[in-house]
Amino acid sequence: VGQNSTGRFLALFDYKTEKYIIAKNKKVGILYRLIQLSVIGYIIGWVFITKKGYQETEEAIQSSVITKVKGVSVTNTTESGLLVWGPEDYAIPPQGDAVLFVVTSFLETPNQKLGYCAESPKVADGLCQGDEDCEEGRLVLAGNGMKSGRCLKKDGHSKGTCEIYEKNVGPLLTNAENFTIYIKNFIQFPKFSFSKSNVLETTDESYLKRCRYDEERHPYCPIFRLGDITRRAGHNFQDMATLGGSIGMSIQWDCNLDKGYSHCHPQYHFTRLDTSVSNKTVAAGFNFRHARYFKNGSGESYRSLFKVYGVRFNIMVHGKAGKFSIVPTAINVGSGLALLGAGAFFCDMILLYVMKKGNSYRERKFENTRYDKLNRSTDIDRSSCCLFKVKVEGG
């Protein structure tokens, strides 16, 4: 038993290797070589170099965006009088979120009180039972304005009259084009505990006041002129200013963390979102109404209704980070090797079924009885080992 176990233990370290036969067939040999080369080329060239198959990637990016708009404009209208528009007025909401709206044009209906319904119930056309009856923007025959699409009813009454307002294209905030928007973006890749900001880390206060984004010269100056943004999105700011619009700014972080912190840069892309791909303009434009509420001396409340047109900026951050990891590398290498095996099988099929001498090969490949003595040249063998090399790799 002692001997046995010793033998068993020693035998553990006998190395076994597959037995091969040499098929002196150049056609198939060349074919197999080609398959090998293409598979290896695919693995190295495509999987590893192009697709970075050796990297573990993280697509769940964490992002925080802060925006700040700057610039002043002045408007003068009969309803509203002379107005100075600062960020606190034209930026909605003012607190600087990732989605913000900049007023470029507005219509004010001041001093609305209930009972304000410019349309008198006598005008049949102005009567309504629901909003459906007050098609927005439709001119009221014999009326004095356009319908706001709203049906105002005294409570209890089933009938009401359409709310009316003068629909004229409002005054433009002329130099809204020159407003600047400061976009501060802070990102994290939790998996790799990597974090970065799109703002230059400088102690020079003035830089972040004066600079404007430029892909080459100021990639880390996150200040954009509104006019430039729309231009990059392929649209003219003045065209958008009258009826408003919606612009998507996507900040893309494609980070190869193997190259380190300094090789992970933000890229800015701008798209107009309110016009469809086919530029059917039905959905184009962006506006909404908001109100300011007042009370007069006698405590009666009234309001000013603003219909504001403007550009809505939607800042979307996306990106992914890649870092070398042994797992995907092993998976890609392993499956690549297995593909070589498929190649070998393909060649065997040709050898055995397509080639004229297929049967002879078959007889040698599949040993079914005794076999005999061997003699051969080492050159061929050396080369055969090369072949064999890839063979075993393949499977």
Next chain:
Amino acid sequence: VGQNSTGRFLALFDYKTEKYIIAKNKKVGILYRLIQLSVIGYIIGWVFITKKGYQETEEAIQSSVITKVKGVSVTNTTESGLLVWGPEDYAIPPQGDAVLFVVTSFLETPNQKLGYCAESPKVADGLCQGDEDCEEGRLVLAGNGMKSGRCLKKDGHSKGTCEIYEKNVGPLLTNAENFTIYIKNFIQFPKFSFSKSNVLETTDESYLKRCRYDEERHPYCPIFRLGDITRRAGHNFQDMATLGGSIGMSIQWDCNLDKGYSHCHPQYHFTRLDTSVSNKTVAAGFNFRHARYFKNGSGESYRSLFKVYGVRFNIMVHGKAGKFSIVPTAINVGSGLALLGAGAFFCDMILLYVMKKGNSYRERKFENTRYDKLNRSTDIDRSSCCLFKVKVEGG
């Protein structure tokens, strides 16, 4: 040498193939066939057909959401008098973000000034040092109202009195159920540079005013009645209207880009978020307070405090796109092939150890020196099989 190198070069194109022995054993053969079939079935049926293993998938969807609410309601209360509620009043915020709140009921505490503290300091129960002492909603004995959970202190003083308001269920915006919400969603899959919107691309203006979403007939009409949304979420709108609630609308884009643009459709799902799975109602309801600020003739500022109940809509967009890619295909095929190798190994073990004639197979499988005279302990063979095991596994 020249000859050698030539021979070596030619030999490169000799094809080598493994030598096999035939084990005429039907049992193992059948077993192996079964293993083959199951593995192949798994690869084709599950990996490729079910899981679309041939596709590269993108889960980082880019999305932009714009909402617009429509509808008018009228309320009449003693504090607030007659009020017309338009979107600019009941939609908070009014600018139409992906998270929006629709007021369905409200409590106004008008004309608050400091010193407003309905509770007189004499009422011991009304005294407080911190918010803890003013449990929200608790009725004040001998007091005249319910506590707002807020302790108002004159500055400097450590003691103050509890803010009081009449807590009654406010008036309902009766027809809030019929308000409609227009949800415009624009998505992008950057990896595949694919983008689409959930709005029908039509030139017929009226369609997007009249239509209502219907899964079959109007899948690209993004207009929903609030009542329908809550119904789809499995709740009654009126129930939610009084105490408010929170509804999650998820728009799901599962796109098989191999089938092309027209096969990528949005799907809408609605969930109520403020009631837990187990419907324990402690966290149910949704409300918040906001204020409107006024100044009287003498420049004194005062405010109206609104406690608004309503439905909060949280629009969440998710989805993924899949497109054929050679990399995942190769990985899945390769690893599948490798599994076949494991199957082969399993059968070998059975053949060599379970079958009665195992030794005879072993003698032929493992060529030791001269074939006929073999003197070795089966132990070594057993071990060689272990080696072999991994060998075959490896390929």
Next chain:
Amino acid sequence: VGQNSTGRFLALFDYKTEKYIIAKNKKVGILYRLIQLSVIGYIIGWVFITKKGYQETEEAIQSSVITKVKGVSVTNTTESGLLVWGPEDYAIPPQGDAVLFVVTSFLETPNQKLGYCAESPKVADGLCQGDEDCEEGRLVLAGNGMKSGRCLKKDGHSKGTCEIYEKNVGPLLTNAENFTIYIKNFIQFPKFSFSKSNVLETTDESYLKRCRYDEERHPYCPIFRLGDITRRAGHNFQDMATLGGSIGMSIQWDCNLDKGYSHCHPQYHFTRLDTSVSNKTVAAGFNFRHARYFKNGSGESYRSLFKVYGVRFNIMVHGKAGKFSIVPTAINVGSGLALLGAGAFFCDMILLYVMKKGNSYRERKFENTRYDKLNRSTDIDRSSCCLFKVKVEGG
């Protein structure tokens, strides 16, 4: 033919296995064993135990966040007089979104009307043509205040004067540190149809009023003291209160769904976002301006401008869920096996080229001679090739 086809069918179930030769070489054997062990160790230890390679993971988490701030503070200033600050005043926006801002300090410029431009055009230094000329915060020589960075122009005029305001550090909301923020987070993993909330499911109303988050004792109490949040972020609240700041709260859900519902817990991390990694303080602080609008008896509108400093909380939810799936398991096992093949090839190369007795091994490994007449039916062979086919596929 009948016989043939029968034989062919039977032969289908002959089992074929590769022929091996035994190389009694301990060195290579040991080397191969080591390679085997390391590969197996890598597969089991790293891929499966550490990286959970047997799980299918979902990183696209669906999340809905609702926040509610509580607490009251009182300020007293000359411009604003005595003010009580409730959530509706200091929380911006008040509706409780995932991004919210809490005022900790403010500067009011009350009763602004147009024509308000404290700087008289005579003061050359106050003249401007654009915002560039009005560097924010710069003191005006012979002027009466600091520039707001805004150039006010009468419309039409190209020249204007700089808007001025007294820049002093505003009063602090002294006990803002003790405000509490209630964060309700509801998550979903659509792929696994798994959903959970970070709020304890209890019927005890008072618990969610009294409790404070504690990692050990109250992991499902989502109420945080502002002071605690900043402390966890490594900063002192009072330092941030004066100039404001931005804090990122990330709620992380790492769920191993194989362990079930109760093993999926939220984890809270706090980071300060407005100071860069290198703590260069140029970008530090957070503030913005907003206005309240009034009308006097004669209908003239004026406004109060608030410059508010405070802490901006940005709640970011991320996480991933893993669940056992056969696909990734098969991929990892398969590619691991393939790696063993690579190891075997490596050993072969050493055996054949490095070892002294390489040639003798080669002679036995590669069989090269004429082969003798074999008498067997090609049917069996054909079938054996079928077997062989799959065999090679398998490896």
